Amino acid sequence: MSEVKIEKLCKSYGPVEVLKDIDLTVEDGSFVVLVGPSGCGKSTLLRSIAGLEPVNSGNMTIGGRQVNDLPPAQREIAMVFQSYALYPHMDVYNNMAFGLKFAKTPKAEIDARVNEAARILQLDPLLKRRPRELSGGQRQRVAIGRAIVRKPQVFLFDEPLSNLDAALRINTRVEIAKLHKMLKATIVYVTHDQVEAMTLADKIVVMNKGRVEQAGKPLDLYYKPNNLFVAGFIGSPAMNFLPAVAKKSGVLELSDGQELKVKLPSACKPGDKVTLGCRPEHMTLGGTGMLKLNGMIDLIERLGESGFAHVRLPSGQSLVIEVRGDPGFRSGDAVNTSLEAKHLHLFDTLGHRIY
Amino acid sequence: MRKPASAIAVHGILILYTALALFPILLVIMNSFKARKAIFGAPLALPTPSTFSLIGYDKVFGDSSIVSYYLNSITVTGGTIFFTLLFGAMAAWALTEYKFRWNTLLALFLAVGIMVPIRLGSVSIIQLIVELNLINTLTALIFVYTAQNLPLSIFILSEFMAQIPKDLREAGRCDGLSEYNIFFYIVLPLIRPAMATVAVFTMIPVWNDLWFPLLLAPTGGKQTITLGIQQFLGQYITDWNAVLSALSTAIIPVLILYVIFSRQLIRGLTSGAVK
Numbered sequence: 173m174s175e176v177k178i179e180k181l182c183k184s185y186g187p188v189e190v191l192k193d194i195d196l197t198v199e200d201g202s203f204v205v206l207v208g209p210s211g212c213g214k215s216t217l218l219r220s221i222a223g224l225e226p227v228n229s230g231n232m233t234i235g236g237r238q239v240n241d242l243p244p245a246q247r248e249i250a251m252v253f254q255s256y257a258l259y260p261h262m263d264v265y266n267n268m269a270f271g272l273k274f275a276k277t278p279k280a281e282i283d284a285r286v287n288e289a290a291r292i293l294q295l296d297p298l299l300k301r302r303p304r305e306l307s308g309g310q311r312q313r314v315a316i317g318r319a320i321v322r323k324p325q326v327f328l329f330d331e332p333l334s335n336l337d338a339a340l341r342i343n344t345r346v347e348i349a350k351l352h353k354m355l356k357a358t359i360v361y362v363t364h365d366q367v368e369a370m371t372l373a374d375k376i377v378v379m380n381k382g383r384v385e386q387a388g389k390p391l392d393l394y395y396k397p398n399n400l401f402v403a404g405f406i407g408s409p410a411m412n413f414l415p416a417v418a419k420k421s422g423v424l425e426l427s428d429g430q431e432l433k434v435k436l437p438s439a440c441k442p443g444d445k446v447t448l449g450c451r452p453e454h455m456t457l458g459g460t461g462m463l464k465l466n467g468m469i470d471l472i473e474r475l476g477e478s479g480f481a482h483v484r485l486p487s488g489q490s491l492v493i494e495v496r497g498d499p500g501f502r503s504g505d506a507v508n509t510s511l512e513a514k515h516l517h518l519f520d521t522l523g524h525r526i527y
Numbered sequence: 528m529r530k531p532a533s534a535i536a537v538h539g540i541l542i543l544y545t546a547l548a549l550f551p552i553l554l555v556i557m558n559s560f561k562a563r564k565a566i567f568g569a570p571l572a573l574p575t576p577s578t579f580s581l582i583g584y585d586k587v588f589g590d591s592s593i594v595s596y597y598l599n600s601i602t603v604t605g606g607t608i609f610f611t612l613l614f615g616a617m618a619a620w621a622l623t624e625y626k627f628r629w630n631t632l633l634a635l636f637l638a639v640g641i642m643v644p645i646r647l648g649s650v651s652i653i654q655l656i657v658e659l660n661l662i663n664t665l666t667a668l669i670f671v672y673t674a675q676n677l678p679l680s681i682f683i684l685s686e687f688m689a690q691i692p693k694d695l696r697e698a699g700r701c702d703g704l705s706e707y708n709i710f711f712y713i714v715l716p717l718i719r720p721a722m723a724t725v726a727v728f729t730m731i732p733v734w735n736d737l738w739f740p741l742l743l744a745p746t747g748g749k750q751t752i753t754l755g756i757q758q759f760l761g762q763y764i765t766d767w768n769a770v771l772s773a774l775s776t777a778i779i780p781v782l783i784l785y786v787i788f789s790r791q792l793i794r795g796l797t798s799g800a801v802k
Contacts, residue, residue, distance in 0.1 A: 244700045251701045318702075
């Protein structure tokens with residue numbers, strides 16, 4: 173069992189609180205991804221789990237063992253750094269074997285483990301090379317290999333793909349997903365790339381300003397974001413937000429006077445200010461749905477099989493709408509946009525989800 | 528491509544400078560192979576079969592004490608390099624890696640050590656060495672030279688250590704290395720070029736120094752070679768053959784050390800440059 177449990181974790185640098193009351197459970201064998209904008213504390217949280225950053229208060233267990241005061245080596249974790257942090261003066265074999273040598277592992281055992289890791293990661297022909305003779309992707313694999321040979325309870329990845337080029341990033345992402353399946357390892361993974369988060373994670377933890385905004389399965393976060401921040405962070409391009417005021421039952425008035433007939437929850441009283449959210453992929457240009465908004469096309473970005481239309485409402489607000497195939501419109505055209513009622517989100521003035 | 532005229536000028540200046548720097552050394556070596564009369568008769572002439580003589584070398588190596596002076600110099604220089612590098616690197620590592628209360632103040636204190644010449648403290652150093660009962664020992668010289676060289680070496684080494692990525696030491700920590708092992712197995716191998724630089728800077732002044740051997744170990748067979756040669760310089764008669772031969776041979780050990788370190792230095796630089 174290698175469950176990671178974090179309770180009420182707080183950390184501050186002087187007066188600056190970087191982690192506030194973090195509660196998080198990483199189930200045994202699961203792949204948990206921490207996402208958030210830069211400076212949100214996700215890397216700090218990962219380094220706290222690793223034991224590289226001291227914490228101010230809170231409790232942390234790995235595999236049922238309290239690790240608060242243990243140094244990194246005794247936490248049975250392995251970390252893959254963003255910069256890979258390979259030892260430049262050692263060849264690939266020694267990079268992987270280095271930690272085991274200091275743990276007084278028998279030579280034959282070290283050999284077996286390194287060769288096994290090299291086989292899994294296809295590093296066999298590179299064992300005698302120095303890190304500087306390797307490509308970015310190969311260095312990345314060595315860094316992962318160094319983690320595997322330690323047979324840790326938990327793998328910690330700190331933005332491992334951000335130094336790779338786009339094509340390699342997709343390949344390596346798939347490899348990491350396969351590796352997770354094969355090793356059945358518990359993984360905590362930090363990234364700011366939400367595609368990585370959505371594709372890899374069993375559970376995504378969205379962080380902002382040192383807090384956990386929401387934790388859950390990727391699609392739960394996508395369909396039912398708890399608050400404005402998560403709604404805006406998950407999904408690309410981001411969800412459209414429109415400020416609105418609730419009128420008498422079932423009507424929302426936008427700032428430019430356009431009205432939408434929406435089934436409002438009982439908590440929403442006439443006069444309440446709310447924010448309406450709708451994803452680009454849940455809107456259509458010139459559709460025939462019940463919920464329509466008038467606007468003008470500013471620009472259409474074509475990506476091939478799909479594209480994004482930027483539509484300006486009379487209020488001056490801009491919406492991004494996904495279009496498939498040829499939309500039959502050009503920039504400058506006046507259009508109706510229709511919204512799918514079942515994919516609308518409503519948030520109150522504090523940003524909490526109300527519908 | 529550089530213009531030929533400026534290339535010639537640059538090389539001309541460099542050749543002139545090299546000639547200027549090498550001329551005295553060449554003069555010493557040349558004359559060490561000549562008979563006494565020839566040294567005075569034509570100091571700038573090369574040794575010819577008629578003026579060639581090894582009498583200086585015979586005298587120097589016939590005198591067993593001179594050989595032991597060489598060994599003294601080698602011991603003192605080697606010991607100083609070793610302790611300067613060891614303690615300098617350790618202190619530099621502590622100052623760059625660990626944040627503690629007096630960190631900045633300590634670094635400043637050491638920087639002052641670079642500015643104040645240690646010779647100003649000669650009198651108190653003598654008193655200290657006498658109190659410690661270390662007068663006329665090589666230990667005293669190694670102590671003083673190590674102290675003299677530590678500030679600058681700490682300064683140079685910490686600059687290099689600050690460039691070692693933080694992730695590397697943290698990877699070491701995750702791999703279960705103790706702080707000492709991180710220092711010896713990760714940090715030291717990575718700053719080898721800097722260590723070679725410091726070794727060269729340390730070695731030459733120590734080897735050539737006359738001041739402290741004169742003060743701290745003037746007798747008792749513990750003289751260094753620079754001091755030992757003085758026995759050939761008399762108030763009325765100077766045995767130039769012996770002096771020049773001794774000086775010529777004194778170049779060799781320091782040259783060997785320099786070759787060792789400078790190869791290390793070049794290897795370090797190129798290995799870092801080629802990514």
